[in-house]
Amino acid sequence: MACPVCGDKTAKDFRPFCSRRCADVDLGRWMTGAYTIPVRADDDEDGETPDFAPEPPKDPRAH
Numbered sequence: 001m002a003c004p005v006c007g008d009k010t011a012k013d014f015r016p017f018c019s020r021r022c023a024d025v026d027l028g029r030w031m032t033g034a035y036t037i038p039v040r041a042d043d044d045e046d047g048e049t050p051d052f053a054p055e056p057p058k059d060p061r062a063h
Helices: 020-031
Strands: none
Touching: none
16 A cells, blocks of 8 residues: 555555655645535535524514
8 A cells, every 4th residue: 555645655553654744744734725625516415505594583572
């Protein structure tokens, strides 16, 4: 198995990486947003506009 960062052979202690350095490089890429999952605006499964916040309960005393 090859290290996903540098391509060297992986080390048991750092799998799937070859070293602590490559593991840290990969972590840094995740933390800075270098790795992203592409999405499209039409990826909503049900086609409905999402409800981000529920409406507050209605006060029965207010008329």
